[in-house]
Amino acid sequence: MERLIDRYERFVFDLDGTLWRGKIVLPHVREVLAAIRAVEARVAFMTNSPQRSRREVAGALHAIGVAAAPDEIVTSGRAACLHLIAQGAEGATAFVIGGSGLETELALAGLTFLGVEDGHNAEFVVVGRDESFDYSMLRTAMRAIDGGAGFLATNRDPRYPVEDGFWPGGGALAIAVEYATGVVPTVVGKPERPMLDAVATLLGDEGSTLLIGDKPEADLEGARRMGWTGALVLTGATADPSGADPPPDMVLQDLGDLLRPR
């Protein structure tokens, strides 16, 4: 009996709301990933969160019983790094709002990081979710961008799902910087190309691709732009798929639907 996973050669998994919700591991995650590994399909994991480096995300996946290599993971920090390399930013200075995981990935672009005191001189400002965000960081970012710094946002997500509801996303901080400066950031996370191109590169040669995520505006829109099949899973940010924009190619109650005979 054919299962959904038997119809695709490449799988792209969102993390928050798709594999886990805060500290809660969502249903059937381990068995679905094991089944996909068993048929030797290509797998990529992507997250708009820049909080953890790819190595730290791989560690978090291992901790829930999912084998994943750091180079199978694209965080928005990785997408920002690749975008900056493509811009020839090696050796540039940057003021970063977003914490150590983001800086770990951005360091691979050869950036020098400036702090709140001298960050107004930075050539790039990169903004993601940062639990230490405060007024002085907003002021430094604003002054750097006023002075001509390039402005990158890891994502535009207003919020993301955790175990007891939602937390504000990186987009909520980026919009504060955007509002203060009047400058619209270059967004590197899904559904924008820096992240999706990085995912496509690690998946390699073309094949039928299924992207599974919980947010229509980020996940389904990303799939639509890449010509991939977009599955909306109802374990995260979206409880009612009826108004999803863009509409999903398929709806999954949870990941277990990928293993059910069709």
Ligand SMILES: [Mg+2]
């Ligand atoms: Mg998600």
